Amino acid sequence: MTTGGTPTMTSVLRAFDIIAVLWEVKRAGPSEIATRMSIPKSTAHAYLRTLAETDYVVNDGGEYSLSYRFLMTGSRIKHRNSLFRVSEQLLAELAVETDELVTLVVEQHDETVILHTERGDRSLELGLYSGMTTPLHTNATGKAILAQLPDERVGEIIETQGLEPVTEQTITDERVLRSELADIRDAGHAVDWNQQVVGMGLVGIPINIDEQVAGAVGIVTPTERIKNEEYRRTLLQKLQETVDSITIKYRYGH
Amino acid sequence: MTTGGTPTMTSVLRAFDIIAVLWEVKRAGPSEIATRMSIPKSTAHAYLRTLAETDYVVNDGGEYSLSYRFLMTGSRIKHRNSLFRVSEQLLAELAVETDELVTLVVEQHDETVILHTERGDRSLELGLYSGMTTPLHTNATGKAILAQLPDERVGEIIETQGLEPVTEQTITDERVLRSELADIRDAGHAVDWNQQVVGMGLVGIPINIDEQVAGAVGIVTPTERIKNEEYRRTLLQKLQETVDSITIKYRYGH
DNA sequence: TCTCGCCGTCCACTATAATCGAACGACTTA
DNA sequence: TAAGTCGTTCGATTATAGTGGACGGCGAGA
Numbered sequence: 001m002t003t004g005g006t007p008t009m010t011s012v013l014r015a016f017d018i019i020a021v022l023w024e025v026k027r028a029g030p031s032e033i034a035t036r037m038s039i040p041k042s043t044a045h046a047y048l049r050t051l052a053e054t055d056y057v058v059n060d061g062g063e064y065s066l067s068y069r070f071l072m073t074g075s076r077i078k079h080r081n082s083l084f085r086v087s088e089q090l091l092a093e094l095a096v097e098t099d100e101l102v103t104l105v106v107e108q109h110d111e112t113v114i115l116h117t118e119r120g121d122r123s124l125e126l127g128l129y130s131g132m133t134t135p136l137h138t139n140a141t142g143k144a145i146l147a148q149l150p151d152e153r154v155g156e157i158i159e160t161q162g163l164e165p166v167t168e169q170t171i172t173d174e175r176v177l178r179s180e181l182a183d184i185r186d187a188g189h190a191v192d193w194n195q196q197v198v199g200m201g202l203v204g205i206p207i208n209i210d211e212q213v214a215g216a217v218g219i220v221t222p223t224e225r226i227k228n229e230e231y232r233r234t235l236l237q238k239l240q241e242t243v244d245s246i247t248i249k250y251r252y253g254h
Numbered sequence: 255m256t257t258g259g260t261p262t263m264t265s266v267l268r269a270f271d272i273i274a275v276l277w278e279v280k281r282a283g284p285s286e287i288a289t290r291m292s293i294p295k296s297t298a299h300a301y302l303r304t305l306a307e308t309d310y311v312v313n314d315g316g317e318y319s320l321s322y323r324f325l326m327t328g329s330r331i332k333h334r335n336s337l338f339r340v341s342e343q344l345l346a347e348l349a350v351e352t353d354e355l356v357t358l359v360v361e362q363h364d365e366t367v368i369l370h371t372e373r374g375d376r377s378l379e380l381g382l383y384s385g386m387t388t389p390l391h392t393n394a395t396g397k398a399i400l401a402q403l404p405d406e407r408v409g410e411i412i413e414t415q416g417l418e419p420v421t422e423q424t425i426t427d428e429r430v431l432r433s434e435l436a437d438i439r440d441a442g443h444a445v446d447w448n449q450q451v452v453g454m455g456l457v458g459i460p461i462n463i464d465e466q467v468a469g470a471v472g473i474v475t476p477t478e479r480i481k482n483e484e485y486r487r488t489l490l491q492k493l494q495e496t497v498d499s500i501t502i503k504y505r506y507g508h
Numbered sequence: 509t510c511t512c513g514c515c516g517t518c519c520a521c522t523a524t525a526a527t528c529g530a531a532c533g534a535c536t537t538a
Numbered sequence: 539t540a541a542g543t544c545g546t547t548c549g550a551t552t553a554t555a556g557t558g559g560a561c562g563g564c565g566a567g568a
Contacts, residue, residue, distance in 0.1 A: 009304040009555065011526065015266045016308040023327065030545060040528050045546065050263040054270040055363055062545050068360070068367045068385070071328030073277065075385025078325050106322070109309055113322045130384075131322070131329025263526070265555060284516060294557055299517065316516055 014039075018047050019066065022057065027065040074131060083207070083214055084115055086250045091217065094242045095120040098219060098235060103128065103202075105141045106215040107149075110157045112142040115215065124220055126200060137163055137177055138170050140190035140204035141218035146177075147184035148206050148213035154181070169194040189236055193223040201226035203236050205243045209250055217243055268293075272301050273320065276311065281319040328385060337461070337468055338369055340504045345471065348496045349374040352473060352489060357382065357456075359395045360469040361403075364411045366396040369469065378474055380454060391417055391431055392424050394444040394458035395472035400431075401438035402460045402467035408435070423448040443490055447477040455480035457490050459497045463504055471497055 014037075021036055022028060028036075030045040037044065048064045051057035058067040078084055087104050095102040101123035104116040111133045136142035136157060146154055163172045169192075171177045184190045193201025203226065204218040219235050226232055268291075275290055276282060282290075284299040291298065302318045305311035312321040332338055341358050349356040355377035358370040365387045390396035390411060400408055417426045423446075425431045438444045447455025457480065458472040473489050480486055 008307060009265060009269075009300055011263060011265045011554080012269045012301065012304045013307060015263075015269065016310065019327075023330075031543085041545085042529075042547080043527060046263055046526075047266065049546090050266045053262060053267060056270065058362070066327070066331055068328070068331065068362050068369070070324055071332050071369075071385040072367065072387055073273075073320070073385075074322070074325030074328035075383055076277075077320055077322065079381075079383060108312070108322050113326065115322070115325075127333075129329055129333055131325040131327075133326055265525080285514080295516085296518085296558075297556055300555075303517090 015047055015051060018044070018051065019056070022064060022066050027060070027063045029063045033064075078115060078130065081115070082250065083209075083246075086253060087217070087246050088116065090242050090245050090249070091116065091118045094118070094217075094219070094238060095123070098238055099123065100235070101126075101128070101220040103141060103218045103220060104215060105145070105218065107136065107142075107145045107213075110136070110161050112136050112139065112145070124200060124222060126197060126220070128220065134196060135161060135164065135166070137161075138166050138192075138196040139218070140192045140202045141216040142204075143177075143181065143184055143192065144190040144204040144206040144216040144218075145213050147181040147190065148208060151178075154178070166196055167194055167198050169198075171195065189240070191226070191232065193226050199223050203232060203239055205236070205239050207243055207246055207250075209247065214250075217246070269301055269305060272298070272305065273310070276318060276320050281314070281317045283317045287318075332369060332384065335369070336504065337463075337500075340507060341471070341500050342370065344496050344499050344503070345370065345372045348372070348471075348473070348492060349377070352492055353377065354489070355380075355382070355474040357395060357472045357474060358469060359399070359472065361390065361396075361399050361467075364390065364415050366390050366393065366399070378454060378476060380451060380474070382474065388450060389415060389418065389420070391415075392420050392446075392450040393472070394446045394456045395470040396458075397431075397435065397438055397446065398444040398458040398460040398470040398472075399467050401435040401444065402462060405432075408432070420450055421448055421452050423452075425449065443494070445480070445486065447480050453477050457486060457493060459490070459493050461497055461500055461504075463501065468504075471500070 017037065018033060021033060025032065030041050030048055033048065034041040034044040048057065048059070052059040052064060056067055056069045057064050083106070084104065091102050091104055095118035099120035099122040101120060102118040103114055105112050105114050107113070112135070114128060114130055114132045116130050117128055134142065136146050146157070158174055163174065163177065165172050171180065188205065190204045199222060200220060201223045202218045202220045204216050206216045207214045217239060219239055221235070271291065272287060275287060279286065284295050284302055287302065288295040288298040302311065302313070306313040306318060310321055310323045311318050337360070338358065345356050345358055349372035353374035353376040355374060356372040357368055359366050359368050361367070366389070368382060368384055368386045370384050371382055388396065390400050400411070412428055417428065417431065419426050425434065442459065444458045453476060454474060455477045456472045456474045458470050460470045461468045471493060473493055
């Protein structure tokens with residue numbers, strides 16, 4: 001690319017490429033990795049052998065696979081995260097109060113990352129889980145975050161990620177999205193239904209810390225419930241109280 | 255070192271060492287990494303720069319930190335895992351039925367890894383979470399697994415991990431442990447209280463698939479509840495039913 | 509306001525360590 | 539039994555990681 005190109009360590013990158021392949025195939029030996037990556041079998045073996053020493057990959061009778069070490073490291077990152085620690089209890093209370101599914105999300109690498117979920121008694125079972133990622137433009141929590149980002153940053157994200165539709169209701173037009181983001185900024189909250197999953201809707205409110213968006217909290221419900229304006233208003237009020245509590249607790253509590 | 259020594263790729267290992275350091279310090283620049291690892295600053299920079307390209311590390315204004323990518327990868331490994339998929343619903347039902355905290359654990363790298371937790375209404379809040387690890391010999395689920403492993407394997411684990419006490423009740427004598435493992439094998443279940451955390455006790459039953467132990471399910475309660483023999487018997491019966499269901503569902507369902 | 513010192517980043521030379529083909533023993537299949 | 543896999547090992551070649559020094563930016567202190 002650039003003439004002065006930046007120095008990248010190919011062996012480290014390739015090690016992570018192998019991790020990505022191992023993720024896809026679940027288990028594989030040197031031969032399969034070698035053919036998939038177009039490298040000699042002995043080279044693939046050297047990487048696998050080394051990765052196994054790190055505990056992130058486990059050698060199981062000649063075949064290799066990713067270990068639970070990723071879950072360990074990831075969970076520990078989550079559980080010592082200030083935003084999560086401050087929010088956990090408050091989110092649980094919100095889930096009990098509303099009987100709905102509550103999510104805490106953050107933005108990373110131009111995507112929505114679900115940091116935590118709390119289930120209520122009536123909550124949807126959609127397979128949303130901590131660590132899952134979704135495009136930012138397909139749901140209310142993502143849009144709540146987008147609305148707080150500088151316009152140019154939003155442009156970057158749209159450029160790299162596109163506005164791929166995942167349902168028929170997904171926003172795919174940049175002007176429509178930008179207009180909605182302006183509305184969200186004014187209202188202080190975001191709403192959507194059927195934009196990410198048909199039958200699912202949510203309300204979302206951003207968490208701002210020191211003039212910067214740190215994440216967002218969402219309440220996920222069936223479309224039919226969220227469509228009811230009065231119910232929506234009730235949820236939004238409780239959600240806002242929770243977000244306010246998180247903000248205050250974050251500022252003074254940790 | 256040794257003449258026939260095995261070929262390990264030092265740069266890959268060092269990359270993971272840097273990840274470990276980043277885990278400890280949360281955020282750091284090249285200079286700090288360099289001093290902590292006794293390597294030149296430019297070398298540290300090259301690693302950090304490369305790791306940032308993998309998305310597992312994020313460059314945040316000159317300083318680097320681990321990203322949520324670990325959580326993403328780890329969670330996805332968990333959620334596509336057959337044992338977890340088969341168990342999740344049954345564990346949730348067990349938690350509702352008993353009102354206690356239910357855990358699904360597996361063994362990896364000679365440790366207990368908590369794969370999943372389901373909370374009940376009366377369940378203890380101890381900061382146990384998916385991805386957490388504990389020594390195998392300190393709790394009933396770990397001992398349930400140990401009891402299913404070959405004697406020589408148990409010896410290896412004791413040798414590498416030791417029998418470190420974490421409370422005054424922790425088993426620290428190998429003969430006592432082995433004798434208890436024999437009892438667990440006979441009874442088909444394990445019990446402990448105050449061995450891992452004072453005030454906490456649990457019952458655990460191993461999950462055997464194809465003559466191999468795949469993990470264990472535990473019910474975690476306050477010590478005072480688990481000490482009651484009748485209550486314990488009730489829990490064990492429900493736990494056994496759940497484990498049986500998991501075993502059958504695993505065999506025919508996935 | 510200016511200076512000093514530290515930071516993250518970049519560059520080019522050198523020596524090390526990753527690469528790769530070939531060969532081995534163990535299994536599976538024909 | 540034989541042919542074809544597999545994972546693993548070895549050693550020579552060469553691409554690549556290691557390294558010190560230099561650059562520009564930032565913040566603290568004079």
